[in-house]
Amino acid sequence: DAGITQSPRYKITETGRQVTLMCHQTWSHSYMFWYRQDLGHGLRLIYYSAAADITDKGEVPDGYVVSRSKTENFPLTLESATRSQTSVYFCASSETRVYGYTFGSGTRLTVV
């Protein structure tokens, strides 16, 4: 299917566990982003990538790791999940610097 897809759609994990959220886009967009969305905070940027093997921190990177070995994939890993990382996570992509973003459907993560 064309577009940007996130998996899983819902995830429950325990404190201290490692969990990886997947993001895949079929457009070969250069730019990809990870945001988390919490009530009262809106969307906050975690990490972004301008191309394969180029990543950089956003506003709230602590506790997260990303990689981008292929243009189409941009996984987000929580190395040791904490309750404060309970959130809805959105992946987005953008073709160039001048266009807006297209968002995936989101992953609702609950850390218990």
Next chain:
Amino acid sequence: GQNIDQPTEMTATEGAIVQINCTYQTSGFNGLFWYQQHAGEAPTFLSYNVLDGLEEKGRFSSFLSRSKGYSYLLLKELQMKDSASYLCAVRDGTGGYNKLIFGAGTRLAVHP
């Protein structure tokens, strides 16, 4: 740093007009976006302004004043399906990377 302010909640009547304001402070302004987000769904692109003035797209219009750090989204002929959150986002070009910084969003409730 960046700061984006918009009202938390607004209510309006079906068929009416509503204006959602957004003020921003950012060091690397490179455009302003409005997104619509229905509950439990991903944000979807509504409008984009990079130059001062009004951009009209059907029932939706967006205005930008760069000197005042101010934008608004105007929704005309409101419909019940317009009940959603509206996100103001500023594109920050600092460091050569295209990043969208989002406000916390305005939740609009349209009632009959």
